[in-house]
Amino acid sequence: MTASDTAEDTPEKQSLLRRAVAAAAIGNCTEWYDFGVYAYVATYVGAAFFPGNDPTLEALSAFGVFALSFLLRPLGSLFFGPLGDRIGRQRVLAVTILLMSGSTFAIGLLPGFSEIGYAAPALLLLCRMLQGFSTGGEYGGAATYIAEYAPNKRRGFYGSWLEFGTLVGFGLGALVPTALILSLSDPAMHSWGWRVPFLIAGPLGGVGLYLRKKLEDTPAFKHLEQSHNIAKSPLKAMLVGHWRTLLILMGIVVIINVGNYTLLTFMPTYLKQTLGITDAGALIPLIAVIIMMLALITFVGRLSDRVGRKPVFLSACICFIVLPIPAFMLIAQANWATTLLGLMLLGLCHVQLIGPLAATLPAMFPTVVRYAAFSIGYNIATSAIGGTTPLINEAMIEVTGNDFFPAYYLMAAAALGIIPVLLMKETAGKPLDEGYAAPGTTATSATS
Structure with a gap:
């Protein structure tokens, strides 16, 4: 069964598709x-768990924990990815959201360094590693789930809603701390205010778990079960039959993650600490850029259905080569209008990458290894490049004294990203398993 079998031809299928995407x-x-x-609260986390007299060192320590947690993402993908190809997507996704939201919630309850000493940063690292481990199976499974439900000709549009969820999540993750920072005193934020946003992850994850428990598995995976084509070892099948495609995927993920973690994770600290912009002057323009990307992302996904995934990705890479220097020159003026304009230039580059992302990468692999291959390739590249991006940017600015280092990093990643984009196969409008010997398999990997 291909994704076209779930086309929107009845109200019941339309409803099921919408619930699956949600x-x-x-x-x-x-x-x-x-x-x-x-x-957004990295400086408060650094002060609570790594107290000292140097705000830059505290921020580096907090981002160091952020980077270390990414070491667990490949392990999580190695565990959850093959498991999702063996027992189904829905079961694994229920577990990952429970672990992910639970570990985030726990951070909000941790005692600080002043209360339990070095046990505090150790517990913080443990929670972040659990979060990283569960995340290793989350994104690959979610993208696979949508790709296997969506109609072939609209996979870009429906896949873009997964990244819409990314931006909504990050927007909420920016809005809640911003509201607290602007409404509470600095001592209150350092004392307890920074904990509130982490605690909200508990009920948010509960809603997600409820929705996922209500759904069945994807039609593609159920067909795999019925035809007895589930691989005994999806990991072996992936390495034997699809290692070249795996390398191409990892190359594409490099530029996606440098863009993600520069714009959405590192930029709040960059604006406040490196450029000395006030909390409001740093946080409000970032929220405005997220709103702009939310408005554009489904249109970019739909565009990739019409013109193809490769042209959209190539456009993004070229923009990331040309625009970062002008963008950072505007941001460096450190006033509200130019900061907003510079960030919007970066946002326009990045939305072209994430719009077709969830439709493109899962479609590079057959159903029999899709969850494992996408999760493992995505998370290895993310751990090596994405999680270290804020730390590298912060450290290199400190070492070189060059505030434009993040721009050069973006440009280098984009230049390298053009190569795998040119090498990847165009998948827009095509059945997920087109070109393979049997539905969901290759001739050599179906029973590997």
Whole structure:
């Protein structure tokens, strides 16, 4: 069964498709809510768990924990990805959202360094690693889930809603801390205010778990079960039959993650600490850019259905080569209008990458290894490049004294990203398993 079998030809199928998209997107929303919160309260987290007299060192310590947690993402993908190809997407996604939201909630309850000493940063790292482990199976599964439900000719549009969930999550993760920072005194934020956004992850994850428990597995996976084509070892099948495609995927993910973690995670700290912009002057323009990207992202997804995924990705890479220097020159003026304009230039680059993302990468692999291949490739690249991006940017600015280093990093990643984009196959409008020997398999990997 291909995704076309779930085309929107009846009200019941339309309703099922909408519920599947919502259930997948809310997990991504929860994941990026955590990233947004951590980015916006990183200075408070650093002060609570790594106290000292140097705000830059505290921020570096907080981002160091952020980067270390990404070491668990490949392990999570190695565990959850093959499991999702063996027992189904829905069951695994129910577990990942529970672990992910639970570990974020726990951070809000942790005692600080002044209360339990070095046990405090150790517990923070433990929670972040659990979050990283569960995230290793979250995004790949959610993207796979939507891709296997969506009609072939509208996969870009429906897949873009997963990234819509990303932006909503990050927007909430920015809005809640911003509201607290602007309404509470600085001592109150350092004392207890920074904990509130983390605690909100509990009920948010509960809603996601409820939605996911109500859904069945995807038609593609159920067909795989019925035809007895489930791989005994999806990991082996992936490595034997699809390693070249896996490398292409990882190359594409590099530019996506440098863009993600520069714009959505590192930028709040950059604006406040490096440029000395006030809380309101830094946070409000970022929220405005997120709103702009929310308005554009489904149109970008729909555009990729019409013109193809490769042209949209190539446009994004070219924009990220040309626009970062002008964008950072505007941001460096450190006034509200130019900061907003510079951030919008970066947002226009980035929305072209994430709009077709969830429709493109899962479609590169057959159903039999899709969850494992996408999760493992995505998370290895994310751990190596994405999680370290804020730390590298912060450290290199400190070492070189060059405030434009993040722009050069974006440009280098985009230049390298053009190569795998050119090498990838165009998948727009095509059945998920087109070109394979049997539905959901290759001739050599169906029973590997």
